[in-house]
Amino acid sequence: MATDAPPPSKGGAGNDPAPHAPSTEEFVQVQESAEFGELRRSHRSFAFPLTIAFIAWYLVYVLLSNYAGDFMGTKLFGNINVALVLGLGQFLTTFLIAWFYSRHAAAKLDPKAEAIKSRMENRMETRTEGDA
């Protein structure tokens, strides 16, 4: 065990000396901070339900294709049927979700992540602000 894991003082599995590599204690401190909790919540409360939703929607589509052939074969206009429209709907929702997530990330995640990162990498400021 002791030979397997790198010493806890330096960040990560790497051997590169990083300019202001925070210590494990600092990482634990930040992980427990309200600010980081907020960032984690913004990511998880958005990404987790959305992932479950699009996988469910995809599975509904697969199951309909499997077990609801008549419904899927219903013609809507010309030779375009429900199956084709729902299939194209999967394309559309994929594009929309990608856009929706990116907008959320840019507005809600990036500024918080940026703030924590710059504070941790300029350690002196962390100390004074963190202890206040």
Add this chain to the structure above:
Amino acid sequence: MSPAHTAAIELAAASDASEHRTLIISLFAAFVVATLFITVWAGRQTKNAADFYAGGRQFTGFQNGLAISGDYMSAASFLGIAGAIALFGYDGFLYSIGFLVAWLVALLLVAEPLRNSGRYTMGDVLAYRMRQRPVRTAAGTSTIVVSIFYLLAQMAGAGVLVSLLLGITSDAGKILIVALVGVLMIVYVTIGGMKGTTWVQMVKAVLLIAGTILITFLILLKFNFNVSDLLGTAASNSGKGSAFLEPGLKYGVTATSKLDFLSLGIALVLGTAGLPHILIRFYTVPTAKAARKSVNWAIGIIGAFYLMTIVLGFGAAALLKPDDITASNKAGNTAAPLAALEIGGGGDSTGGAILLAVISAVAFATILAVVAGLTLASSSSFAHDIYANVIRKGKATEKEEMKAARWSTVFIGVVSIALGALARDLNVAGLVALAFAVAASANLPTILYSLFWKRFTTQGALWSIYGGLIAAVGLVLFSPVVSGKPSSMFPDANFDFFPLENPGLISIPLGFLLGWLGSILTKEKPDEGKYAELEVKSLTGVGAH
């Protein structure tokens, strides 16, 4: 006989006619020369490990998005999906949906955290909070298994396809093609590293998209941009009527085949975010934001491409007789080139010959770019995870590690030439689906638990990687893919105890379950400090390389 020659004969005629073959070979050669030039140029700039493994991390989001598309859109998706649509109509189209929706898993859960917390390989993230040597060994094993299965399918496919397009029928000729593809990919990767591979993939993506737009446009033009008309002609020409536009022709036959389809669907949607050759592409950009941007570009490009393959596939069904499609390749892999030949004016026309040559060259470029990406993923993982961190216990110098990466590229290349040559007549379609299933069963659970579950332990990681891997490979071994059916690898043997061709339905939940069980059934305490590091880094990018 029909007024025109049958398309299969036209293809043979076109391939036999030496001027057409000369044109195809010239285009192949032009691509090879251009990419070798790029490779040498990239090789000169490859000085350290970050250059070799991650292309210097200086690609833009757009460039990487293009390269991801080039890495992902394999010959299987270009020729395979178009062919499946041409033969089975709607059921062929279902593949592309799974392949595309899968990118959302990568976008929402994997790309950015991975970019922030890893350096070169998938193993970097999986082993971060765990005991290094066992988890690195497991991650390296799974990376190499997934990549080799995928690689083998591409190599064998290349042999069949290129020989067909060039009209080569002898076994020696096919083996020669496989060897040529293998040697080129070794050269790309050993000399150009990630930088060279990335540029080759970008060039290929542009060619593939341009070629597909051209053929799609010509097909739509023929039908006056009336998609309903195109679909109607395809349906009546297929001889299956409106059933051709509805689900069920391929997978709806029996209750087992329906379950198989569900299994495939799950493996496709969860597999992408666990494919090592895709994951390492996220390290080629400087930040997590750029990684996000590259996935967005990839979703746009890949989505547009799959939309066009629908036109390509139904176009082939509308323009060609079903028998002609299956005459040259039973799986329909030549439907797109045949449609190109037909839309250009048929086998005797210059237009047809030029379009056939263009599409053939694009297919060739596609194969080369994908095999290069796969070889790089497996040799990086061997050199970085297994050689540097397990065998040398992290004490290898950068020079030694890069040397190991180059030698393992040569080794993996030679092995895949040999296997590809042996497998050239086997049914290899199952191999790509298997690669996705292993990625979804062994890699994805471990990645997600590592990033998001505080109590995940080394034992959990080992159980989910090896458990998912063994379950997926084992179930395929005892499936109709390997034995028991005329289309099996060994049609005369009968050890097909597992009825489904795709193991995902069982092996993916099992991978998740084992990761959880392994973690709760151990006295081992999760390393909380390490998890704090990983979690904070993965969400903020602190100390990212």
